[in-house]
Amino acid sequence: MNNHHGGVPELNASALIPTRLSADEPGWTTRADVIVVGSGIAGLTTAIHARQAGKTVLLVTKARVSEGSTQWAQGGIAAALADDDSPEEHLVDTLVAGVGLCDEEAVRILVTQGPPALRQLIALGARFDTDATGAISLTREGGHHHDRIAHAGGDATGAEVSRALVAAVARDAGIELVENALVLDLLLDSTGAAQGVTLHVMGTGQRGGVGAALAPNVVLATGGFGQVFGQTTNPYVSTGDGVALAMRAGADIADLEFVQFHPTVMWLGPLAQGQQPLVSEAVRGEGAFLRDIDGTRFMEAEHPMADLAPRDVVAKAIMRRMRACGSSHVWLDGRHLGADMWISRFPTILESCRTRGIDPVTDLIPVAPAQHYVSGGVRTDHWGRSSIRGLFACGEVACTGVHGANRLASNSLLEGLVFAGRIGEVLAGTEAVVRDPVEGRVGPGLLPHGVRRAMQQTMDEHVGVLRSQSSLELAEGELWPLSTAAGARPCTEDWETTNIHALACVLTRHALLREETRGSHWREDFPERDDTRWQTRLVTSIDENGALHTRTEPIGGPE
Numbered sequence: 001m002n003n004h005h006g007g008v009p010e011l012n013a014s015a016l017i018p019t020r021l022s023a024d025e026p027g028w029t030t031r032a033d034v035i036v037v038g039s040g041i042a043g044l045t046t047a048i049h050a051r052q053a054g055k056t057v058l059l060v061t062k063a064r065v066s067e068g069s070t071q072w073a074q075g076g077i078a079a080a081l082a083d084d085d086s087p088e089e090h091l092v093d094t095l096v097a098g099v100g101l102c103d104e105e106a107v108r109i110l111v112t113q114g115p116p117a118l119r120q121l122i123a124l125g126a127r128f129d130t131d132a133t134g135a136i137s138l139t140r141e142g143g144h145h146h147d148r149i150a151h152a153g154g155d156a157t158g159a160e161v162s163r164a165l166v167a168a169v170a171r172d173a174g175i176e177l178v179e180n181a182l183v184l185d186l187l188l189d190s191t192g193a194a195q196g197v198t199l200h201v202m203g204t205g206q207r208g209g210v211g212a213a214l215a216p217n218v219v220l221a222t223g224g225f226g227q228v229f230g231q232t233t234n235p236y237v238s239t240g241d242g243v244a245l246a247m248r249a250g251a252d253i254a255d256l257e258f259v260q261f262h263p264t265v266m267w268l269g270p271l272a273q274g275q276q277p278l279v280s281e282a283v284r285g286e287g288a289f290l291r292d293i294d295g296t297r298f299m300e301a302e303h304p305m306a307d308l309a310p311r312d313v314v315a316k317a318i319m320r321r322m323r324a325c326g327s328s329h330v331w332l333d334g335r336h337l338g339a340d341m342w343i344s345r346f347p348t349i350l351e352s353c354r355t356r357g358i359d360p361v362t363d364l365i366p367v368a369p370a371q372h373y374v375s376g377g378v379r380t381d382h383w384g385r386s387s388i389r390g391l392f393a394c395g396e397v398a399c400t401g402v403h404g405a406n407r408l409a410s411n412s413l414l415e416g417l418v419f420a421g422r423i424g425e426v427l428a429g430t431e432a433v434v435r436d437p438v439e440g441r442v443g444p445g446l447l448p449h450g451v452r453r454a455m456q457q458t459m460d461e462h463v464g465v466l467r468s469q470s471s472l473e474l475a476e477g478e479l480w481p482l483s484t485a486a487g488a489r490p491c492t493e494d495w496e497t498t499n500i501h502a503l504a505c506v507l508t509r510h511a512l513l514r515e516e517t518r519g520s521h522w523r524e525d526f527p528e529r530d531d532t533r534w535q536t537r538l539v540t541s542i543d544e545n546g547a548l549h550t551r552t553e554p555i556g557g558p559e
């Protein structure tokens with residue numbers, strides 16, 4: 001990997017970002033060949049592949065097994081299955097959405113291995129919607145030039161995928177599932193290789209409290225970090241723990257500035273915070289369109305694909321329109337889809353609207369952009385390997401390079417499926433070395449969860465869809481001094497708050513350094529894409545002394 005620093009200044013973060021936080025002395029120890037952290041599509045699928053590779057698996061997850069973004073996914077999974085479609089065309093659409101920053105080889109892997117990975121998921125028991133001939137029904141979403149989104153239960157794809165994978169994992173006695181187990185930090189051996197994790201398991205049994213799970217292979221599948229922002233479509237577990245703990249252990253973290261704001265999240269008023277209801281892109285795929293606060297359609301003038309333009313284009317157009325009209329939301333008009341379509345195709349969204357007093361068959365739906373997905377995360381190669389030996393990352397926690405500056409709709413579930421399979425292949429071929437882990441260094445401590453809301457407000461106001469040097473410097477000024485509040489007593493909320501803070505700091509730094517507008521990163525003071533300076537990736541790591549280094553790296557990936 002090229003480690004040149006590309007003129008990007010280094011920061012000493014030792015006082016600001018805790019390094020390798022100490023856990024309480026582990027009260028118990030357990031062992032497995034592979035530890036998988038997280039039970040969304042990525043973690044569950046990795047566990048199944050690790051078993052196929054002949055490994056024993058400890059699958060730990062911080063809440064109940066079904067919690068995570070996966071169960072909330074509505075639209076579906078993208079795969080070139082139609083006769084008139086091809087992986088090559090899926091590749092082109094993905095590269096266009098990624099605005100020059102996708103790792104083309106990673107995308108090629110995604111789109112060619114996607115259809116077989118989807119068939120494997122069906123073979124495991126997932127039931128996708130079919131047409132009258134029994135073929136998988138395919139719909140279209142923003143940025144796709146073909147109908148290629150496979151869906152389940154109309155708009156309940158994630159719930160069905162989660163159900164099928166949880167059932168498959170439960171059938172395998174070689175996978176031990178531990179729920180309510182919050183992974184705190186990575187354990188490394190004296191050579192710097194991963195050898196397990198520290199974790200806190202709720203309860204007072206033999207394995208209650210803080211313990212150590214030891215394994216020469218650790219797979220992070222902890223999902224995204226929507227909770228870094230105050231308004232997000234992500235559930236409460238999405239606090240970025242995997243990215244933060246990998247960073248503390250010294251792993252490379254990339255592309256954090258590319259945060260996708262979904263254009264059509266139901267607007268529930270200025271005081272709403274936390275997870276907000278999504279109105280899937282598939283609703284526009286079936287013909288719904290946006291209107292501004294005065295009822296005027298505006299997307300046709302913005303992009304040739306109008307309401308089905310890539311997400312960043314739609315989110316930016318909405319923000320501009322909201323600013324021009326002085327409104328806090330726009331409208332999504334799906335009245336002409338008719339009751340039958342709403343009932344059969346979008347039962348979840350229909351229910352979600354109706355419980356809030358909005359009937360999309362007769363009413364306009366108020367929508368505004370909110371945080372939805374992060375393209376960046378733990379930097380991996382094409383086999384899910386991070387820069388730390390024995391540490392893998394899969395799913396939204398990973399930065400494989402497939403999304404570049406912006407994720408194409410419905411490519412993320414697919415990414416979890418495809419790269420979980422590749423990690424399984426690596427695990428099958430390795431005889432990992434087992435060594436005793438060495439102690440991690442003790443950092444300044446945990447942040448009290450009382451600071452979380454202020455931090456999220458800072459991120460919403462200054463690091464959201466609209467960014468500029470002044471807003472980002474304001475954010476840094478508010479975020480970095482918060483670390484002086486460190487010293488809280490360990491509890492789940494404090495660990496999460498500490499992780500959120502670390503990621504908020506690095507995300508803001510990346511956003512400040514990237515002086516251009518590209519994909520989901522929109523700088524008002526640098527409104528153009530700048531290939532001369534920024535056809536490159538920002539990568540951050542923390543060194544042995546706790547100093548934070550951000551460097552530029554070529555897109556190609558650390559193969």
Ligand SMILES: Cc1cc2nc3c(=O)[nH]c(=O)nc-3n(C[C@H](O)[C@H](O)[C@H](O)COP(=O)(O)OP(=O)(O)OC[C@H]3O[C@@H](n4cnc5c(N)ncnc54)[C@H](O)[C@@H]3O)c2cc1C
Nearest residue numbers: 038039040042062068069070075076183223395396410413
């Ligand atoms: C509302 C919504 C709709 C979406 N719709 C689509 C769609 O239609 N198509 C699509 O492709 N994508 C969609 N996405 C994105 C997609 O759902 C996610 O990117 C994907 O599900 C991520 O899967 P994952 O397995 O990486 O993470 P998740 O499903 O989020 O799972 C993460 C797991 O890690 C666990 N965890 C986290 N931290 C810890 C810790 N410290 N210790 C132990 N366990 C931990 C969590 O409890 C959870 O089990 C949507 C997302 C949302 C929020």
